[in-house]
Amino acid sequence: MNTIIPGRLTASLIAIVLATTSTTRMSAHHSFAAFNISAEKTISGSVKQVDWTNPHTWIWVDVVNSQGTVETFGFEGMSPNYLARRGWSKSTLKPGDKISITYRPMKDGSNGGMFMTALLPDGKILSMTGQPTE
DSSP states (O other): OOOOOHHHHHHHHHHHHHHHHHHHHHHHHTOOTTBOTTOOEEEEEEEEEEEOOSSOOEEEEEEEOTTSOEEEEEEEOOOHHHHHTTTOOTTSSOTTOEEEEEEEEBTTOOSEEEEEEEEOTTSOEEETTSOOBO
């Protein structure tokens, strides 16, 4: 005769739900669904702000459009830990720095996207996937 102990069944169900929920949340966190990864764009402007925060860094850039109006673009980057291991620091980019950013645009057309590389006026190239290079 098989009997199910209610406490063990409840604990098993809770464990399954937690495992499934955390896996779903993790895969959603690493989704590139918002970005058009088959396209690449470049803008030039001035760094407005750098958010050196987890889980992802953000770089905000002010860009003057064709009408002479300033538009702010937001670029999602890798985590501070990942970038620090590749030579970045929270002062690698500072407000006012002139910069050209190559990025994967947002699918919805909003200003910004996934940061790929940046070119500084001195010719230094910064990459989200590697060390700052000359």
